[in-house]
Amino acid sequence: MTPFGEKIRALRHERGVTQGEMAAALGVSSAYLSALEHGRRGRPTWPMLQRIIGYLNVIWDDAEELQRLAEISHPRVTVDTGGLGPEATRLANRLAETIAILPPETVRQLLETLETAATRAEAEAQARRRRRR
Numbered sequence: 620m621t622p623f624g625e626k627i628r629a630l631r632h633e634r635g636v637t638q639g640e641m642a643a644a645l646g647v648s649s650a651y652l653s654a655l656e657h658g659r660r661g662r663p664t665w666p667m668l669q670r671i672i673g674y675l676n677v678i679w680d681d682a683e684e685l686q687r688l689a690e691i692s693h694p695r696v697t698v699d700t701g702g703l704g705p706e707a708t709r710l711a712n713r714l715a716e717t718i719a720i721l722p723p724e725t726v727r728q729l730l731e732t733l734e735t736a737a738t739r740a741e742a743e744a745q746a747r748r749r750r751r752r
Contacts, residue, residue: 620656620657620658621658621688621692621693621694622688622691622692623655623662623663623685623688623689623691623692624655624656624657624658624692625656626684626685626688627655627656627671627675627685628656630675630677630681631675634675638652638653638656641674644674645667645670645671645674646670647667658692658694659694660694661693661694661695662689662690662692662693663689668685668686668689671685672685672686698711698715
């Protein structure tokens with residue numbers, strides 16, 4: 620399941636709507652909506668995302684969250700390590716090899732570590748850009 624699929628499923632359940640009802644209202648098949656929720660389909664198109672947001676009648680903050688989750692919910696990710704060091708390529712390949720067998724707690728820990736490192740690196744890059752101005 621993708622983060623986007625998990626969120627739309629939760630919103631659908633909160634509203635007491637079945638997958639079939641939502642699919643019919645969106646003009647898609649139940650199979651498509653199920654595949655979207657379970658991460659067997661790629662990210663929804665922009666028009667489909669807007670229909671989902673409208674159907675679920677979400678407020679601005681939730682709409683922005685759904686858009687953000689859709690952006691990070693592609694189930695088949697490609698990592699381009701061209702131009703990076705060998706450790707970056709090793710990291711990407713090792714993750715691709717082992718993610719399916721890692722226990723959920725290990726995945727959570729790795730994600731938390733990566734999110735912390737990414738936030739720090741993004742802040743440092745932003746500070747460098749400000750200093751250059």
